[in-house]
Amino acid sequence: MKIEKSKSNFIRDIIDEDLKTDKYGGRVHTRFPPEPNGYLHIGHAKSICLNFGIAADYAGLCNLRFDDTNPETEEIEYAESIKEDVRWLGFDWDDRLYYASDYFEQLYTYAAQLTEKGMAYVCDLSIDQVREYRGTLTKPGKDSPYRKRSVEENLDLLKRMKEGEFEEGSRILRAKIDMSHPNVLMRDPTLYRIRKKNHYRTGDKWCIYPTYDFTHCLSDSIEGITNSICTLEFENNRPLYDWILDQLEIHHPQQIEFARLNLSHTVLSKRKLLELVDEGQVSGWDDPRMPTISGLRRRGYTPESIRNFCDQIGVAKANSIVDLVQLENSLREELNRTAPRFMAVLRPLKVIIVNYPEDKVEELDAINNPEDPSMGTRKVSFSRVLYIEQDDFREEPPKKFYRLSPDREVRLRYAYFITCVDVIKNKNTGEVVELHCTYDPATRGGDAPDGRRVKSTMHWVSANHAIDAEVRLYDNLFTKRDTSEVKEGTDFKSNLNPKSLEILTACKLEPGLKGVAPGSHCQFERLGYFCVDTVDTSAEKLVFNRTVSLRDTWAKISKAVEQQKVT
Numbered sequence: 001m002k003i004e005k006s007k008s009n010f011i012r013d014i015i016d017e018d019l020k021t022d023k024y025g026g027r028v029h030t031r032f033p034p035e036p037n038g039y040l041h042i043g044h045a046k047s048i049c050l051n052f053g054i055a056a057d058y059a060g061l062c063n064l065r066f067d068d069t070n071p072e073t074e075e076i077e078y079a080e081s082i083k084e085d086v087r088w089l090g091f092d093w094d095d096r097l098y099y100a101s102d103y104f105e106q107l108y109t110y111a112a113q114l115t116e117k118g119m120a121y122v123c124d125l126s127i128d129q130v131r132e133y134r135g136t137l138t139k140p141g142k143d144s145p146y147r148k149r150s151v152e153e154n155l156d157l158l159k160r161m162k163e164g165e166f167e168e169g170s171r172i173l174r175a176k177i178d179m180s181h182p183n184v185l186m187r188d189p190t191l192y193r194i195r196k197k198n199h200y201r202t203g204d205k206w207c208i209y210p211t212y213d214f215t216h217c218l219s220d221s222i223e224g225i226t227n228s229i230c231t232l233e234f235e236n237n238r239p240l241y242d243w244i245l246d247q248l249e250i251h252h253p254q255q256i257e258f259a260r261l262n263l264s265h266t267v268l269s270k271r272k273l274l275e276l277v278d279e280g281q282v283s284g285w286d287d288p289r290m291p292t293i294s295g296l297r298r299r300g301y302t303p304e305s306i307r308n309f310c311d312q313i314g315v316a317k318a319n320s321i322v323d324l325v326q327l328e329n330s331l332r333e334e335l336n337r338t339a340p341r342f343m344a345v346l347r348p349l350k351v352i353i354v355n356y357p358e359d360k361v362e363e364l365d366a367i368n369n370p371e372d373p374s375m376g377t378r379k380v381s382f383s384r385v386l387y388i389e390q391d392d393f394r395e396e397p398p399k400k401f402y403r404l405s406p407d408r409e410v411r412l413r414y415a416y417f418i419t420c421v422d423v424i425k426n427k428n429t430g431e432v433v434e435l436h437c438t439y440d441p442a443t444r445g446g447d448a449p450d451g452r453r454v455k456s457t458m459h460w461v462s463a464n465h466a467i468d469a470e471v472r473l474y475d476n477l478f479t480k481r482d483t484s485e486v487k488e489g490t491d492f493k494s495n496l497n498p499k500s501l502e503i504l505t506a507c508k509l510e511p512g513l514k515g516v517a518p519g520s521h522c523q524f525e526r527l528g529y530f531c532v533d534t535v536d537t538s539a540e541k542l543v544f545n546r547t548v549s550l551r552d553t554w555a556k557i558s559k560a561v562e563q564q565k566v567t
């Protein structure tokens with residue numbers, strides 16, 4: 001089988017070796033195992049691309065499995081959103097959608113088998129006592145007084161736990177391994193606990209639930225997984241998984257750990273993201289500022305851009321932080337090629353072309369995407385009253401400001417050269433409310449026949465033809481690159497960026513954008529890439545999200561800082 005060189009990594013090396021030694025009979029079978037206790041984020045996308053990607057490249061299979069053993073935090077809504085997100089990213093589990101909760105019966109049988117072998121026991125210590133008996137990293141634990149229970153008594157107690165005879169917290173089933181093991185996870189870990197809670201799928205059928213560790217390795221084994229790929233935090237759990245599988249003498253997948261994705265200026269933890277949602281810090285899981293798949297989708301990210309990003313960052317054995325800019329660049333690169341361009345004025349300033357006839361309208365030619373001539377051209381209407389960007393005018397221009405100012409000539413894109421001849425202000429506030437300009441009819445299309453040059457080309461829209469829209473500009477959700485750095489006595493939310501959202505409600509767009517479909521992309525010339533919001537757009541109101549700016553402004557800033565350091 002031929003694998004692209006650029007994709008080779010240590011995980012693929014292990015699989016190549018397994019194939020060579022025929023460890024799993026030539027099979028490659030992976031899985032993506034989310035817990036349905038929140039929406040997926042970009043970190044999960046990395047794991048999805050890795051697991052489904054490896055399966056595809058080795059002509060293997062990848063399962064989608066819900067690791068749903070915790071009745072307290074799991075919900076159908078989350079499970080549904082996860083399926084939608086995986087599909088949207090472009091992956092397909094065919095008929096291999098599994099639920100760990102479907103294995104509850106089998107898992108219980110395994111627990112009983114371990115008990116029967118004398119490798120598990122029912123322990124009556126309280127939660128606090130269990131903790132106390134466990135010891136620490138530097139101090140060995142000590143045996144529970146219940147460790148010596150007979151197999152018969154353990155089997156009887158386990159059955160009665162299952163039948164609901166005992167109170168929550170009064171008993172647990174524990175593996176009998178070694179209370180002085182250097183790895184604390186091996187000190188008789190819990191396998192089952194009593195929880196008198198309804199589970200979102202199994203209802204009140206069970207009142208004992210298997211722990212994550214017990215469930216996870218056994219679910220992988222039940223499904224015949226060959227390579228159980230997980231993040232580095234689970235390296236310490238591997239000996240426990242190995243122990244359980246070896247005791248039961250069942251199919252034994254190879255666990256391989258890789259470094260989780262950490263992204264700058266955001267948090268990738270469902271618990272923290274849930275906190276932002278619950279506290280109303282964002283509008284929901286799909287707020288366009290969220291690093292969730294649903295947030296990125298609403299923001300205007302495409303599946304391709306996310307997959308390319310995951311490919312580019314690769315997999316490693318050491319944790320690091322990837323710059324958000326890298327994700328943005330992956331999308332910029334794509335939208336530069338694919339997004340049609342339009343003119344839009346976000347903060348309008350009225351311009352009257354005083355020497356242009358009152359009723360005249362001209363249809364001028366504009367290019368849809370200079371990167372791709374096959375996208376063709378369109379007409380834009382020009383008339384006497386226009387809007388330009390407030391930012392594009394300065395009454396007293398600072399040095400190096402080449403856009404419009406009194407008596408200066410500039411080019412209106414695809415239209416004419418104009419010169420500002422008068423500035424109209426609000427008498428009370430002094431605010432500039434209108435500009436009077438003249439145009440040169442000889443410059444139609446944007447070129448002067450006499451070869452004279454202007455230093456700036458600006459976008460504009462015709463006031464009578466423009467359509468109204470709301471535009472939402474986004475900035476990083478957090479101000480710190482490394483959001484795990486927090487001031488003492490504060491939590492991660494102290495790094496939230498108070499300016500992460502700016503809403504502009506009086507924007508004027510080129511009329512060609514009328515009726516544009518929710519979710520579709522375009523470039524607003526000079527302003528960035530935008531997409532039509534899928535949630536708040538209605539027949540009455542058009543809402544655009546800024547997906548990414550045109551260039552990466554942060555990189556410019558850090559480059560400037562770098563240069564300062566050098567000189």
Ligand code: ATP
Binds near residue numbers: 044
């Ligand atoms: P979180 O820390 O956000 O709560 P989790 O690991 O608890 O995430 P799961 O639903 O258990 O969430 O994750 C499903 C899979 O996604 C796991 O196999 C996990 O290894 C992987 N995963 C989770 N976060 C990341 C990440 N940041 N980078 C890469 N893989 C991740």
Ligand code: MG
Binds near residue numbers: 035
């Ligand atoms: Mg997890």
